[in-house]
Amino acid sequence: MKILVSVKRVIDFNVKVRVRPDGTGVETANVKMSMNPFDEIAVEEAIRLKEKGIATEVIAVSCGGAACQETLRTALALGADRAILVLTDVELQPLAVAKLLRALVQKELPQIVLLGKQAIDDDANQTGQMLAALLDWPQATFASKVDVAGATATVKREVDGGLETVEVALPAVVTTDLRLNEPRYATLPNIMKAKKKPLDTLAPEALGVDVAPRLVTVKVTEPAKRKGGGRVADVKELVAKLRNEAKILS
Amino acid sequence: MSILVIAEHDNASLKSATLHAITAARKLGDDIHVLVAGGDAGAAVAAAAAIAGVGRVLHVDADHLRQPTAENVAATTLAVVARGGYTHVLAAATSFGKNVAPRIAATLDVAQISDITGIEAPDTFVRPIYAGNAFATVRSMDPIKVITVRTTAFDAAPATGGSAVIEEIPAGPEIRTSKVTGQEFSKSERPELTSARIVVSGGRGMGSGENFRLLEALADRLNAAIGASRAAVDAGFVPNDYQVGQTGKIVAPDLYVAVGISGAIQHLAGMKDSKVIVAINKDAEAPIFQIADYGLVGDLFEIIPALTRELSA
Numbered sequence: 001m002k003i004l005v006s007v008k009r010v011i012d013f014n015v016k017v018r019v020r021p022d023g024t025g026v027e028t029a030n031v032k033m034s035m036n037p038f039d040e041i042a043v044e045e046a047i048r049l050k051e052k053g054i055a056t057e058v059i060a061v062s063c064g065g066a067a068c069q070e071t072l073r074t075a076l077a078l079g080a081d082r083a084i085l086v087l088t089d090v091e092l093q094p095l096a097v098a099k100l101l102r103a104l105v106q107k108e109l110p111q112i113v114l115l116g117k118q119a120i121d122d123d124a125n126q127t128g129q130m131l132a133a134l135l136d137w138p139q140a141t142f143a144s145k146v147d148v149a150g151a152t153a154t155v156k157r158e159v160d161g162g163l164e165t166v167e168v169a170l171p172a173v174v175t176t177d178l179r180l181n182e183p184r185y186a187t188l189p190n191i192m193k194a195k196k197k198p199l200d201t202l203a204p205e206a207l208g209v210d211v212a213p214r215l216v217t218v219k220v221t222e223p224a225k226r227k228g229g230g231r232v233a234d235v236k237e238l239v240a241k242l243r244n245e246a247k248i249l250s
Numbered sequence: 251m252s253i254l255v256i257a258e259h260d261n262a263s264l265k266s267a268t269l270h271a272i273t274a275a276r277k278l279g280d281d282i283h284v285l286v287a288g289g290d291a292g293a294a295v296a297a298a299a300a301i302a303g304v305g306r307v308l309h310v311d312a313d314h315l316r317q318p319t320a321e322n323v324a325a326t327t328l329a330v331v332a333r334g335g336y337t338h339v340l341a342a343a344t345s346f347g348k349n350v351a352p353r354i355a356a357t358l359d360v361a362q363i364s365d366i367t368g369i370e371a372p373d374t375f376v377r378p379i380y381a382g383n384a385f386a387t388v389r390s391m392d393p394i395k396v397i398t399v400r401t402t403a404f405d406a407a408p409a410t411g412g413s414a415v416i417e418e419i420p421a422g423p424e425i426r427t428s429k430v431t432g433q434e435f436s437k438s439e440r441p442e443l444t445s446a447r448i449v450v451s452g453g454r455g456m457g458s459g460e461n462f463r464l465l466e467a468l469a470d471r472l473n474a475a476i477g478a479s480r481a482a483v484d485a486g487f488v489p490n491d492y493q494v495g496q497t498g499k500i501v502a503p504d505l506y507v508a509v510g511i512s513g514a515i516q517h518l519a520g521m522k523d524s525k526v527i528v529a530i531n532k533d534a535e536a537p538i539f540q541i542a543d544y545g546l547v548g549d550l551f552e553i554i555p556a557l558t559r560e561l562s563a
Contacts, residue, residue: 016515017380026384094352095361120496122379124364129320129352138321138428141349144490154431159345160444160499162491165432166319172427178480178497179490214361218374218387226522228541235556238528238546246526246543248448248505249472249561 001111001170003055005046005080006101007039007062009071010121023219035071038116040078041176044183045146046114047079054148057081059108063092063100069199076194077186083199088211090204094122096211098130103207105135110171112153117142117175128175138168142177251279251372254308254334256327256341256350257286259294261316266445267342269301269406274399275340276303276407277369283308283334284414287326287421289316295416302411312421317433321425324353329422331358336394337372343398344444351398360392367403381496381519401444402502402523436489443492446475448505451494451521454481455510455531455550462488464554465509471561477501479517495520510550513538530554 011017011026012034018027035043049055060075062068063086072083086100105113118125132139140146140155144163147154148170157164158177168174186194204211232238242249253275258265268284275282284298287310299307310326327350331339339354341347343365355362367385368376374389375397443449450469452462462476469476477499478492494501496519506524511517513529513536521527522541529542530553539545546553 011380013516017383019384026380093361095356095359098356118497120381123381123496124362125348126352126355126362126364129349130356130362133324133353133356138319138425139349139353140428141320142345157345158490160491161442162433162435162489164430164434167429167431169427177490179483214391215363215388216391218389220379220384220386223378223382223385223522226527226541228527228543229539229545230543231539231545231547234546235553235560238544238557239560241544242505242526242528246505248526 001055002057002059002108003046003049003112003114004059004061004101004105004108004110005042005075005114006127007043007060007071007075008036008116008119009033009062009064009068010036010119013037013120019220019222023221025217025220033067035074036116036119038118038176040183041178041180042114042116043075043078043080044181045176048181049148050079059084059110061086061101061104063088063097065089072199073194074186076197076199077191078184079190082197085199085201086204086207087201088204090211091213092211093213093215094124094126095130095214096209097127098134099209100204100207100211101131102134103209112148112170113173115173115175117177128173132173137172139173140166140168141175143174144177144179146174146180251338252281252334252336253278253283253338253340254331254336255282255284256323256339256347257284257294257298258342258344258346259286259288259291261288261291262293264294264297265344266406267344267401269409270401270404271340271342271399272301272303272407273404274366274369275338278338278372281305285310285327285330287315287318287323289313297409299414299416300410300412302408304412304414307414307416309416309418310421311418314424315421317430319425319428319430320349320353321428323350324357325422325425327354328357330419331394338395338397340397340399343400347398351396355396358394358396360394360396361390362396362398363388363390364398365400366397367400381515382522383515383519400500402500436491440469441473441475443475443477443494444499444501446503448472448474449477449501449503450474450507450509451477451479451511452482452487452509453479453511454485456482456487459487464551468554468558471558479511479514481514508538508542509554511538512536513541
């Protein structure tokens with residue numbers, strides 16, 4: 001079976017994000033960009049399914065500007081077989097990405113689509129669920145364990161208060177949570193090999209998808225600063241302050 | 251303005267997250283309907299009808315909603331939306347709400363506004379991005395707004411004082427491609443992490459899962475929930491549902507005690523709206539001290555037992 005895995009190029013998780021002074025967004029010029037960490041986990045899971053002999057081909061997809069090619073090359077270096085870039089400079093929101101992925105799914109006919117549960121830039125946590133709805137497929141979100149046997153995937157999901165197990169009939173959408181796996185590092189020979197793997201580029205129009213944003217960003221602001229930095233000398237002073245100053249403890 | 255709130259419940263009781271979503275709904279308008287989709291969920295229905303400000307409770311009773319999947323909750327919600335003419339559909343931004351809401355939005359062909367922390371107008375919302383390092387104000391151009399609500403940003407609606415009309419309505423189609431086959435919930439006598447008044451959290455500095463017993467003694471004394479940083483979860487000290495942070499739970503208790511937590515951005519995103527923050531760490535330079543109201547530098551293995559004793563005195 002084929003697996004489609006979707007990867008997003010985001011500001012690296014180690015970068016301290018700065019809001020632009022004009023409030024139109026956050027500073028992205030000269031900022032280190034990387035693959036969304038949850039998507040790395042999705043790529044890793046897809047590759048492991050191929051190594052187990054369950055998947056026959058792993059196709060990585062990214063939607064966005066030309067620089068997303070780098071992200072796709074990373075996925076190829078990790079072990080994806082080929083890549084597709086849906087090239088556009090329009091700001092892509094989750095519904096638009098879900099529609100682009102639906103169009104690609106209808107072309108490629110994968111049995112599983114793997115995505116990160118959320119991207120660490122917009123923190124939306126929507127695309128996988130939206131894709132599943134548009135395809136009328138079942139979904140297994142926030143996965144911490146995935147077992148594929150025959151036409152069924154059994155997925156342990158991270159939910160509030162513990163774990164839930166769901167069985168979904170394939171084809172299905174699976175979104176990854178942190179504990180699913182630990183992604184490998186790309187080796188130098190694999191990075192070199194990845195340069196020769198096929199990477200196709202498509203326009204949203206070629207897929208017949210209208211990607212116009214539905215949400216208008218009015219402004220982006222800094223969070224309110226917290227006044228911290230207070231110190232206490234010992235446990236006695238801490239308890240006294242909590243009782244008498246903060247009045248949290250009676 | 252007609253607002254539908256999807257209740258989160260276990261048939262026997264309503265989850266408190268729903269009360270927070272209802273407060274957000276009340277900021278949007280007065281015509282508030284609550285959907286309780288379940289199996290023999292009479293108790294949850296009664297609880298929903300008693301919430302102040304709720305006008306109507308829509309009760310869907312079906313076997314396939316007893317232990318519901320996202321597919322089935324979405325299908326039933328869509329059937330309700332189709333007959334109701336709602337302008338807004340809200341759910342709490344819990345693992346339940348996050349799972350279900352985007353399916354509803356995509357089927358309606360509308361954007362979802364995730365995890366809102368503020369409402370500026372019926373079509374304009376504030377939401378955190380980049381782990382809360384920035385806040386975006388967004389306006390929706392769609393006819394129906396599908397929204398998930400960050401529970402810590404809205405107070406709980408009063409659980410009593412309401413007397414909503416209860417209406418029985420039919421379920422949406424049953425979708426059989428997905429089923430829940432198991433649940434493992436961590437059993438705890440302690441308050442729930444996201445709604446506790448006091449949270450005691452441990453980080454990598456705890457050194458082992460065994461050492462979390464120290465925090466348990468302190469938490470017992472304070473009637474606190476126990477949380478953890480992602481580092482402590484990744485190290486295997488505690489289960490993932492303890493995790494506080496961008497990728498875990500968002501908490502805003504009256505008192506947050508961070509023990510052996512350095513204060514990665516990821517973690518701060520989940521707790522920096524707490525009213526009072528106490529940090530205990532042996533590294534005086536740890537970033538957690540910059541946001542703590544009361545920082546105590548020292549060895550947690552001495553401080554925590556001493557603190558527990560002092561509180562018992």
